[in-house]
Amino acid sequence: MLGVFGVSSVVSQYSAHEWEERDEWMDVARIIQLAGVEKGQTVADIGCHEGYMSMYLAEAVGPTGQVLAEDISNYRLERLADNAAERGLVNIQTILGKESDPLLPARTVDIVFVIDAYHEMKQPQAMLRHFRNSLRAGGKIVILEKLKSQVRNKSRKEQVNAHSLGPKIVRKELEAAGFKIVREALDLGDWEKNPKKKIWCLVAEFEESDP
Template identity: 50%
Template sequence: MTKQIHTLCLFFLGIFICQAQYSEEDWAERDIWMNTSKLMEYSGIASGNRVADIGCHEGYLTMHLSQQVGENGRVYAVDVRSDRLETLRENAADRNRKNIITILGDYDDPKLPEDELDIVFIFDTYHEMDAHEKMLRLVKKSLKVGGKIILMEKLKDRVRGKSRADQVYAHSLSPGYVRKELQEAGFTIISEIEDHGDWERDSSKQMWLILAEKRS
């Protein structure tokens, strides 16, 4: 399958930032290199759950979550760009998925309902959050007691051991920083996967996962 990537280029503070946006044509390939079935199993997601996908883009993960929670569940798909959410709604309609609610969030607020969610997924998005401390507090508010947050990021070899700022600038992040921030936000770490495979099959970009819980 030919890989099709839409690229968004922004001019910000004198710097061009280019971010790949995965189109629907890439989803089947992504299932393989991201080992998405294992991710679903690891998260503990179940039928009837209410979950959120923060940084949902065009809905790749959202569609998987929608299938997992079933008709009695609910998926809140959050992004800061309305065009992405519009495409996600089209993708959901094509699949007759009626359990998805789209939310146009802010960069410092996902605008999720409080005390409702079983799991919040933040995949390859946390490193983009400048207001990550506030975001974690708001995510914690959205979770039920016993609810979970699962984060997946990639760590690039060239920024291993570098400062958080250096890693973020490279669109990367190490689990050590995130583990500390989750604990400071009041989450309890349940488990970690240090090596979930290679992002886009690039051996210099190692995926990792952290699963944490709201206990009070």
């Protein structure tokens, strides 16, 4: 069964018929490289919508790996399952999550991807704890967002209201949740080719406390 973190509004570039256009401005290969995806891994795609990122991740982890595609919209998950079937991808499992809990299995995920969905989360610290609990030892979380120029240096609330979020805020929240930033890319191009919407990405590992 396929699934993704739910974002209730319909957002452009997330429907399958718009994926080719999205390929023109989103460097998925670079994102996967930054994350360090390897064959055979289990990765989670949080807020997967109809599966744009999930399809690429399924190819990246190969037939011995698995993609956990999570969303709170059953409709989107059904569309994702259809898209996967059309491409002959059988290593994607959907998860119908909740707004407060992605319902990922504990200690099974190598990398959690949160692509343009973190700013939608009403309880980010709680979600980060859930992501942390889903990770294997040495697991990572990848958060990618867009920062709009009109809300740069504004408060978190102002950024979120603009469907945007900056890396400084997310870095602090990751560190507060026990994660350590291990890689970053603060200019991954322009969202929808709009120079006022800069794409950035942080990769973090959970730091286990000494017993």
